[in-house]
Amino acid sequence: MLTDRQLFILQIxxxxxxxxxxxxxxxxxxxxKDITYSSATIRNDMAELENLGFIEKPHTSSGRVPSEKGYRYYVDHLLRPKKLNYQEVETINSIFVDRVYELEKVVQKSAEILSELTNYTAIVLGPELKDNKLKKLQIVPLGQDAAVAIIVTDTGHVENRTFTLPEQVDASDIEKMVNILNExxxxxxxxxxxxxxxxxIVVLLRRHIRNHDALLSMFAEAVDLHANEKLFFGxxxxxxxxxxxxxxxxxxLVMxxxxxxxxxxxxxxxxxxGIQVKIGKENKNAAMQHCSLxxxxxxxxxxxxxxxxxxxPTRMEYSRVISLVDFLSHDMTKALTNLYHNG
Amino acid sequence: MLTDRQLFILQIxxxxxxxxxxxxxxxxxxxxKDITYSSATIRNDMAELENLGFIEKPHTSSGRVPSEKGYRYYVDHLLRPKKLNYQEVETINSIFVDRVYELEKVVQKSAEILSELTNYTAIVLGPELKDNKLKKLQIVPLGQDAAVAIIVTDTGHVENRTFTLPEQVDASDIEKMVNILNExxxxxxxxxxxxxxxxxIVVLLRRHIRNHDALLSMFAEAVDLHANEKLFFGxxxxxxxxxxxxxxxxxxLVMxxxxxxxxxxxxxxxxxxGIQVKIGKENKNAAMQHCSLxxxxxxxxxxxxxxxxxxxPTRMEYSRVISLVDFLSHDMTKALTNLYHNG
DNA sequence: ATTTAGCACTCATAACGACCGAGTGCTAAA
DNA sequence: TTTAGCACTCGGTCGTTATGAGTGCTAAAT
Known part of the structure; x- marks a missing residue:
């Protein structure tokens, strides 16, 4: 129902x-220069594009502006991904040159670089910890009634949590428990x-440790909070x-x-x-009304x-930005797999 | 040289x-209602205040606006600290009710509450770690060539750093070293x-450990980065x-x-x-030109x-805000001393 | 000697109208 | 089907004109 010319006009x-x-x-x-027909022809096509909801007028006698539907169609069918230039590729690769083991640093740097390259806000949802495996559990007592629990994962991530000790537990109990858990x-x-x-674990504890229920719930608490991944911004x-x-x-709203x-x-x-593009209200969030993600x-x-x-903004440089995000995500996957996957 | 009336007018x-x-x-x-003299009198006094640089006119025929010098004088001599109301005191106290051992949480919450109470941006420079004392040092190996160093301080703060191991060191060396350090x-x-x-330490290491120099410098690195305190925002x-x-x-600029x-x-x-007030350009920072701290x-x-x-903004509610910051800082001191000072 | 009433003056702001121009839709010719 | 032509719209800009809150200054009142 849409002619090629109309689509071409939409794209332009x-x-x-x-x-x-x-x-x-x-x-x-x-x-x-790459348009051969007259403004009147374009006007007719524009009217049609407007009827179909791909573009709209801010007011009666102004030029046209893409609607969300227009952007959607553009992203889905019209856009051709822009090839990254040498400079861009190099910049992204630079994130991974020094073989840092600390995942968080890589992730933080990725967010910064991506925002620099695009002038938009970059957000990286940090590695989910739930698939990390426990490497070591440690309890360090602090004075009489407090202790800090430290959890180290196989990727080198360290989580810690301080809490007050329940009454009537003593150091030896804790030590025993830590040993059991580590084992x-x-x-x-x-x-x-x-x-x-x-x-x-609960059955083992019952056997070896007094007051196991209090200790157990304490540990459970210390262990639980790692569900939430961390966000990194650029x-x-x-x-x-x-x-x-x-x-x-x-x-x-946005800030x-x-x-x-x-x-x-x-x-x-x-x-x-894979790459996902959410445009404006598609994000189901009032603050995102005029933004794309x-x-x-x-x-x-x-x-x-x-x-x-x-x-x-919804008026995003989709063609370049999609290529960048795509490239970065693959690069990250490659680099991280390299670092962590062999074990 | 300034009459009482002129100061009163400045204050108002x-x-x-x-x-x-x-x-x-x-x-x-x-x-x-609390002004008994005529607008003409006030005009005369205003002219004098303007001569002296305490107030200024945005343009010829507009009302007066305080200058930085005016704010400075106000803060130093005119302002009377506003007494906090019950609500405000309660809100601040609520930060410290549950006896959380984690300093960072207390500090973060303070920043949030302070910003809520004032509608300005609150910043808390976290506890300096340099006075913290080492409670425990731990190295957890991660695979072949990496390890994470964990430092626990007496306040329950945990710092960690991942690094690549130098070649030709083995687990037993590390373990020995950790023992020595902890001792x-x-x-x-x-x-x-x-x-x-x-x-x-270096002399001890020389005696017991091969390759001590590489290990030592690694540790030194891990230990060094704690100079920088953390900022918490609200x-x-x-x-x-x-x-x-x-x-x-x-x-x-500001953001x-x-x-x-x-x-x-x-x-x-x-x-x-003690309480310090820096107004506008006194902050020696272009972004802070129109802000007070x-x-x-x-x-x-x-x-x-x-x-x-x-x-x-320089147009800050100094009287209330100074009281709030003062009260909060004392409250924090009290609470933290209580928690950590006994040792 | 101060204070105040009076007055001329200033200037940001809002309101108004004119006009321009980039844009439109529609019609009729190519 | 395309395009030239034309009437129409409507934001933006520009100058004009109030309006009004403000000022400084002078002279009278206290």
Whole structure:
């Protein structure tokens, strides 16, 4: 139902608007060198595109602006991924040159570089810990009634939690317990720790330790909080550079969300593998009304461990940005798999 | 040289401007109920105050606005600290009710509460670690060539660092070394670790361990990074609520600085004890031109360990805010001393 | 000697109208 | 089917004109 020419016009309108942030009119289009037909023809096609909801007019006599539906169609069918240039590829690769073992640093740097390359806000949902396996559990007593529990995973991640000791437990009990746990739980994924603790370990404890229930619940608590992955940001304030965000109210909505982290987490956790593009209201979030979100997952081996996301205005440079996010996610997967997958 | 009436007028102008964010004129002042003289009199006094640089006019025929010098005088001589109301005291006290041992959580919560109470951006410079004493040092090997070093301090703080192992060291060497270090260094303040490592420990190592130099430098590295304290924020986007920050450029400057953390660190580290108020350009920072910064230090025992700061527009509600920061800093000192000072 | 009433003056802000121009839709000719 | 032509729309800009809150200054009142 849409002619090739109409699609071509749609594409050019969107490309143009993405570049200029200005509504585009039929005359200015007709003047472009790769357009051979007149402004009147374009007007007719534009009218049709508007009927179908791909573009809209901010007011009666202005040029056209892509609608969300327009962007959607563009992303799904029109856009051709821009090839990355040498500079971009090099910059991304530079993240992984020094063989740092600390995953968090790699992830943080990825977020920074991605935001630098795009001028949008980059968010990386850190490696999920639940698939990490316990490497070592340690309790360090602090004075009379407090202790810090430390958990080390096979990827070198360290989690710790301080708590008050229940009364009537003494150092030897704790030591015994730590020994038992280390003996039985090393290699167990964090996500299964809780269950194991209550199903297998509890019987052992009953045998060897007084006051096992208090200690156990304490450990369980220490072990539980690792469900939540961490978010890493780059270019948190980049939205301020976008001309369409001249209105403080809009800015506040977005910045607040970024600052709270929770909304962001809901947006990007649990996205499917591969590149995903959510445009404007598709994000089901009031603050994201005028923003788009590009996400891609990254893996270690075959295990999807985290997500890369890029947040910008709906008027995003999709063709370049999608290529970048795609490339980065594959690069990360490669590098991380290399580092951690052999074991 | 300034009459009492002139000072009174200055005070009212500033109070009024802080409340309304609008230039204040002689007529509106004269209508206030606690002012008995005419607008003409006020005009004369205003002219004098302007001569002396305490107030200024945005343009020829507008009301007056406090200058930095005016704010300075106000803060130093005119302001009377506002008594906190029950609600405010309760809110602050609530930070310390549950006896959490984790200092970081207390500090984070303080920043959040302070920003909530004030609608400005709160920053807390976390406890300096250099006075923390080593409680336990631990090395956990990760596979062949990497290991994570974990340092626990007497306040329950845990630092960790992953690194690649030098070649030709084996597990037993590491274990021996860890034992030596734990034996010799527990109770030593982190700030002295480096020195001790190179002066006392090195001789012991030479005796017991092959390849001690590589291992030593590795440890030194792991131990060194704790110089930098951490910053905790509350209400990072609160500056967006200020009417004088309607201009995106101004906002960007401030937000960028907040986001980078480094500039903030420079601003608030090393402030003297007690309440400090830096107004506008006094902060020697382009981004802070239109902002004021209130700082106060908090202590554990007699040891100053960190700083509380509040960042807002120069048109800040000084009287209330100074009381709040003062109260919070004392409350924190009290609570932390209670928790950690007995030892 | 102070204070105040009176008055001319200033200037940001809002309101108004004119006009421009980039844009549109529609019709009729190519 | 495409395009030239034309009337129409409507934001944006520019100058004009109030309006009003503010000022400084002078002279009268206290």
């Amino acid at each position: 309108i969107i490309d143009d608007f993405i570049r200029s942030a200005q509504p585009v009119g039929s005359r200015s289009l007709a003047e472009k 039985k739980l090393i290699g167990v994924p964090l996500s299964e720790l809780h269950d194991k603790l209550y199903k297998e 270019g948190k304030t980049n939205i301020l550079n976008q001309p369409e965000f001249h209105d403080i109210e809009k800015i506040r 607040n969300m970024i600052d709270q982290e929770e909304g962001i987490y809901r947006l990007i956790s649990g996205v499917p593998a 590009i996400t891609a997952s990254y893996s270690i081996g075959n295990e999807q461990v985290g997500t890369i996301a890029l947040l910008g | 102008i500033i109070d009024d401007f802080i409340r309304s964010a609008q230039p204040v004129g002689s007529r509106s002042l004269a209508e206030k 010799k260094l527990i109770g030593v303040p982190l700030s002295e670790l480096h020195d001790k490592l190179y002066k006392e 209400g990072k986007t609160n500056i967006l609520n200020q009417p004088e920050f309607h201009d995106i450029e101004k906002i960007r 960028n600085m907040i986001d980078q953390e480094e500039g903030i660190y420079r601003l608030i580290s090393g402030v003297p004890a 209130i700082t106060a230090s908090y202590s554990i025992g007699n040891e100053q360990v960190g700083t509380i700061a509040l960042l807002g």
